[in-house]
Amino acid sequence: MKHVIDGLEVASADGRTFEVRNPATGALVERVAEGGATEVARAVDAAQQAFDDGRWSKLPVSQRYRILNRFAQSIEDSLPSLSTLESTCTGRPLREMSAQLSRLPEFYRYFAAVARTAEDSLTPFEGPYLSYVRRVPLGVVGQITPWNHPLLILTKKLAPALAAGNTVVVKPSEYTPLTTLQLAKIALEAGIPPGVFNVVAGFGGEAGRALSSHAGLAKLDLTGGTETGRVVAQTAGANLVRVNCELGGKAPVIVLPDADLEKAAGGAIFAAFIATGQTCIAGARILVHESQAQDLIERMVARAVSLRMGDPLLAETQLGPLVSERQLQRTEEYVAIGIKEGAEIECGGKRATSGALGQGFFYEPTIFADVRSSMRIAQDEIFGPVTCVLTYKDLDEAVRIANDIPFGLGASIWTSDAAKGIKLSERINCGVVWINDHHRIDPSLPWGGMKASGMGREAGIEGYREYTQTKSVVVNLDEPVDWYATTKTLRLS
Numbered sequence: 001m002k003h004v005i006d007g008l009e010v011a012s013a014d015g016r017t018f019e020v021r022n023p024a025t026g027a028l029v030e031r032v033a034e035g036g037a038t039e040v041a042r043a044v045d046a047a048q049q050a051f052d053d054g055r056w057s058k059l060p061v062s063q064r065y066r067i068l069n070r071f072a073q074s075i076e077d078s079l080p081s082l083s084t085l086e087s088t089c090t091g092r093p094l095r096e097m098s099a100q101l102s103r104l105p106e107f108y109r110y111f112a113a114v115a116r117t118a119e120d121s122l123t124p125f126e127g128p129y130l131s132y133v134r135r136v137p138l139g140v141v142g143q144i145t146p147w148n149h150p151l152l153i154l155t156k157k158l159a160p161a162l163a164a165g166n167t168v169v170v171k172p173s174e175y176t177p178l179t180t181l182q183l184a185k186i187a188l189e190a191g192i193p194p195g196v197f198n199v200v201a202g203f204g205g206e207a208g209r210a211l212s213s214h215a216g217l218a219k220l221d222l223t224g225g226t227e228t229g230r231v232v233a234q235t236a237g238a239n240l241v242r243v244n245c246e247l248g249g250k251a252p253v254i255v256l257p258d259a260d261l262e263k264a265a266g267g268a269i270f271a272a273f274i275a276t277g278q279t280c281i282a283g284a285r286i287l288v289h290e291s292q293a294q295d296l297i298e299r300m301v302a303r304a305v306s307l308r309m310g311d312p313l314l315a316e317t318q319l320g321p322l323v324s325e326r327q328l329q330r331t332e333e334y335v336a337i338g339i340k341e342g343a344e345i346e347c348g349g350k351r352a353t354s355g356a357l358g359q360g361f362f363y364e365p366t367i368f369a370d371v372r373s374s375m376r377i378a379q380d381e382i383f384g385p386v387t388c389v390l391t392y393k394d395l396d397e398a399v400r401i402a403n404d405i406p407f408g409l410g411a412s413i414w415t416s417d418a419a420k421g422i423k424l425s426e427r428i429n430c431g432v433v434w435i436n437d438h439h440r441i442d443p444s445l446p447w448g449g450m451k452a453s454g455m456g457r458e459a460g461i462e463g464y465r466e467y468t469q470t471k472s473v474v475v476n477l478d479e480p481v482d483w484y485a486t487t488k489t490l491r492l493s
């Protein structure tokens with residue numbers, strides 16, 4: 001597959017390509033053009049041209065609204081093929097991918113509606129003036145995305161960016177560029193003009209670096225690891241490019257003593273092992289009252305060992321492989337660290353190799369008990385099917401442990417008393433707190449992290465606004481004052 005730049009499928013100038021492989025089997029899925037600074041420069045130029053000539057940014061919002069709705073419909077029509085391709089490249093079970101991608105059209109429809117209904121404001125400017133504030137697009141936006149939810153994460157950025165009238169250059173993850181390239185083609189067919197949505201495939205160290213250091217961007221929006229965020233924010237910041245970063249996380253799942261333990265166990269397993277634990281809000285720190293720990297662990301283990309691992313494309317599969325050998329090794333290293341730190345493995349703890357599983361990067365769902373918050377397995381983002389159970393004596397200790405981590409993206413609270421859950425949510429330093437649920441998102445819900453989990457917000461009205469900037473217009477309704485000709489005392493502000 002080739003880059004999509006200015007409405008055309010183009011190879012890299014130097015002809016380089018790289019392989020995308022199926023993590024469940026190791027089989028080659030496709031060779032993809034490998035871009036670098038040349039392709040990024042070409043894509044940013046195309047996006048700048050498209051922005052400047054107004055083919056999208058100056059289109060009446062009612063027309064952008066119609067085109068984005070057509071795009072949403074085309075995505076809906078393509079869901080079966082997009083889900084299969086996404087599942088093949090990420091290794092995530094088709095059941096999960098289909099459920100996740102079925103949400104995509106909503107995002108385009110929601111943000112099209114937000115743009116269509118956005119109203120500018122009048123300000124109470126003192127004196128004989130009419131002053132109004134418009135929201136205008138930013139310009140060319142760079143978007144760098146990870147491999148764990150390739151299309152969903154892209155959509156959270158792309159839908160508001162396009163709705164607001166920006167033009168975009170996307171650098172998808174080297175592991176999962178295919179669906180993003182496919183989406184760019186669907187966009188063209190749906191009537192999004194050439195040059196508005198460009199995709200350069202390639203590696204983070206080269207294409208990603210070239211995009212994040214391009215001085216022509218108005219904004220750079222990254223979802224990725226916290227270390228990548230630090231590098232990218234510095235690079236873009238040096239060019240005074242505004243930056244949004246959605247970064248790592250390690251979500252606490254707080255089980256209150258009054259919770260239904262069976263439901264909480266189901267919730268904890270869902271929080272921990274969906275996407276084989278490769279999510280930024282993986283429930284990786286399960287907090288339970290010390291008197292209930294054994295009971296909860298037994299219920300969690302019973303569920304974890306019964307998860308059906310296998311071919312992601314089969315309807316019955318519940319747990320797929322890790323995305324890459326690198327993620328598999330990282331998981332193995334962290335499990336070894338956990339054992340060395342003195343934590344106890346309750347289930348899992350090894351690679352799954354039986355039958356066809358041996359060809360892929362499969363790892364058994366793993367639950368650690370006897371974990372202290374200071375242990376590395378409880379502090380670092382493992383990004384694999386590994387979760388830790390920690391105990392608390394009282395609510396204050398639960399809060400202390402929940403917040404005792406550099407990340408602050410998501411958390412969940414399990415309780416039979418919603419009021420108790422709401423009160424507790426006030427004390428948790430995270431961008432999102434679910435009560436009796438986990439992983440739930442909506443186009444209308446602002447998303448973003450506190451602390452080392454990121455800066456800025458995506459989705460919701462706030463996410464839309466972050467893809468716009470204000471322009472204030474002040475109209476003098478009186479005769480202009482001739483400043484140097486008058487002797488009257490005047491005010492400037």
Ligand code: NDP
Pocket residue numbers: 144145146147148149153171172173174175202203204205207208209212223224225226228229231232245246247248249279280281381383409449453454
């Ligand atoms: P990475 O940080 O490795 O990569 C993210 C993207 O950045 C990829 O496209 C990558 O390219 C690119 N990249 C890597 N290095 C650079 C660089 N120096 N300059 C510019 N671009 C670069 O993350 P992963 O893809 O491994 O994704 C997992 C991470 O994403 C986890 O930490 C997870 O928590 C986080 N995440 C956060 C979410 C949130 O909403 N807060 C949601 C989902 C994931 P390449 O793939 O070629 O390396």
